[in-house]
Amino acid sequence: MSIFTKKGSEAVAAATAEKDGKGSALVSFPSGTTIKVRVKSVEDSAEYYAYSVFKKVNTFVPKEPALRNAKGYITANPTVWDRAADHFYGLAKQAKEAGDEATAKEHSDQAYLFKGKPRYVMGFGSLETGEDIVVDLSAKQAKTVNAAIQKYAKKLDKVAFELSKSGSSTDTTVTLTPILDMDEDLTDAERANFVKCGEKPFDFALFEDCLYVADETEQIKNLVVAGFDIGLLGLTLGAGAPSSGGEITDEDMPQF
Structure with a gap:
């Protein structure tokens, strides 16, 4: 089972639509x-669902991800983190039915921490090296980048771009801006690499080695690190120190 839920045109559509590991x-x-x-095509992206708790558990993807429908709702095979989220969503529903809106919101916020959130890996050609590179973006960032790619879709073989990130925490933004005067604004080497990057399509196989993948045992350990009582799910943890997974990014904070 692939860790990616959408690739190519499907990922582009998901990143631009309104929604209800290191290699x-x-x-x-x-x-x-x-x-x-260089943007090689309008379809060089893949969607996946990431799990993390800011400053406690670093971003990971499940080795056996949940099955989701086209809208991203889980239909089968929920992970232990999905089950933890469902536990709090259940408590939130009970509180809301009892008329306790404050407690309902508290539990809903707790559920969100454990919920898988869509992210996107996007492929480009690097004008520094002439090789394929991958960047990891939040859903909001990917939507902005894909909008720019679509705007210049008919000129991708003629125009280079600057991919930039600014801000911090939930205010981080990513922009993709065309370099309109490539003779003036690119070096000879960068212009040569622009041509080189256009010689072959992006290699989608590169996506598979870019994310930190956690098996169920590590996911359970990470629940403990996050402060969740795994006994509520009927789980136990054997010997071994908890692990917190891969690299924290400034997009790990809730913002989707």
């Missing part, structure tokens, strides 16, 4: 960074 190709993209890139 060699994944580049560091902190706030304040600008990368000169």
